[in-house]
Amino acid sequence: MSRYVAIVDYDAGNIRSVQKAVEFIGEKAVITRDKNEILKADHVILPGVGAFGDCMDKLNKYGLVDVLKEVAAGDVPFLGICLGLQLLYEDSEETPGVKGLGILKGHVLRIPGGEGIKVPHMGWNALELNGGRLFNGLPENPYVYFVHSYYLKADDRDEVKAKTFYSVSIDASVEKGNVFACQFHPEKSAELGLQILRNFTNV
Numbered sequence: 001m002s003r004y005v006a007i008v009d010y011d012a013g014n015i016r017s018v019q020k021a022v023e024f025i026g027e028k029a030v031i032t033r034d035k036n037e038i039l040k041a042d043h044v045i046l047p048g049v050g051a052f053g054d055c056m057d058k059l060n061k062y063g064l065v066d067v068l069k070e071v072a073a074g075d076v077p078f079l080g081i082c083l084g085l086q087l088l089y090e091d092s093e094e095t096p097g098v099k100g101l102g103i104l105k106g107h108v109l110r111i112p113g114g115e116g117i118k119v120p121h122m123g124w125n126a127l128e129l130n131g132g133r134l135f136n137g138l139p140e141n142p143y144v145y146f147v148h149s150y151y152l153k154a155d156d157r158d159e160v161k162a163k164t165f166y167s168v169s170i171d172a173s174v175e176k177g178n179v180f181a182c183q184f185h186p187e188k189s190a191e192l193g194l195q196i197l198r199n200f201t202n203v
Helices: 015-024 035-040 052-061 065-073 083-087 190-201
Strands: 004-008 028-032 043-046 078-081 106-110 121-126 143-148 150-154 160-165 169-176 179-182
Touching (some): 004 015, 004 035, 015 028, 015 190, 028 035, 035 065, 043 065, 083 150, 121 160, 150 169
Parallel strands (some): 004 028, 078 179
Antiparallel strands (some): 106 150
16 A cells, blocks of 8 residues: 655755655655645655755745644654755755754755865765665665755764765764655665665655
């Protein structure tokens, strides 16, 4: 029996590709900003490509901030992807003075440039895993696809379940209770990414 997955719609990029990936693994995926639809879902995904400040403005505009905090405070599995990971945290150097959701503790910093380092970081990188239910059944150092200019530094190191290195050590995936997040794009990470989404929907 397929599960009902609500994909939060706040005009951010990349939402359709997440929907298609979730449907590909056999689940029912609905893009919505309706509070009742989100709260009745079996799983909730906050995807996103865009600017931190603009997207926080839209979450506020659509009345989604309190809804997402309610989901995170409950027991429904909740997954942030890319910008969706960053929005779960307190703030970002991309938009100084704008507060994030603050569901998790930590800060989003700009990837430092340097010789041979292109920002944004775009491409496949290996993960260094530290447990985590999203990575059940995956190889020790799976390669996944990243597109980002900013990276997470989580306050609670026990919440960090995957790291990668690109100019700096990057917290690539976190888990706390029912809240999961990935800086990389599982929906663009081939079969390994689909397995990560399966693991999430099996929580």
